[in-house]
Amino acid sequence: KQEVTQIPAALSVPEGENLVLNCSFTDSAIYNLQWFRQDPGKGLTSLLLIQSSQREQTSGRLNASLDKSSGRSTLYIAASQPGDSATYLCAVKGQDYGQNFVFGPGTRLSVLP
């Protein structure tokens, strides 16, 4: 059974700092991995989706990498801003048809002005 963990559970950084969020998964036979952002009281917003054949994906100040063999993904946020404050979740989908995304518990990020 796939298990997804995220470390740290919470992170507080000053504005402007570059930061890395981590996601680990136990079964490397994945189809793809998604990073989401969740603001308080809101739904999840997809940030980046990485296919199992890809090593990384970029969108603006966000860069997500994937290392299937080690069961890890990182989300890199450059030049953090207070508006980046949110909870970031990763989700992994297995290769078998019918398997759905398994979500990590999330990292709560606070960017201080």
Next chain:
Amino acid sequence: DAGVIQSPRHEVTEMGQEVTLRCKPISGHDYLFWYRQTMMRGLELLIYFNNNVPIDDSGMPEDRFSAKMPNASFSTLKIQPSEPRDSAVYFCASSFSQGRELFFGEGSRLTVL
């Protein structure tokens, strides 16, 4: 497109009452998912549909929970009778094909007294 639309956004009810949550997926999406989010258990998949047909309901906690999708633009999640431990945020999400980017609604926050 307006995105995934859920109603009600907030529901407060008394134990034993019937609760019905509603979801309108993004037009053209053929997969619809119901998730439940709590502090203790994180985000859990309850059930998902493909082309209006329930595919996997193994995440539905017990017989008090039921879900339907009578057509491509509407789904309901019903809890009858409701219990305090059902208090959570219930999310609906949709995607175009399995394993593609997931789009979430804003969620329905349920409180059962």
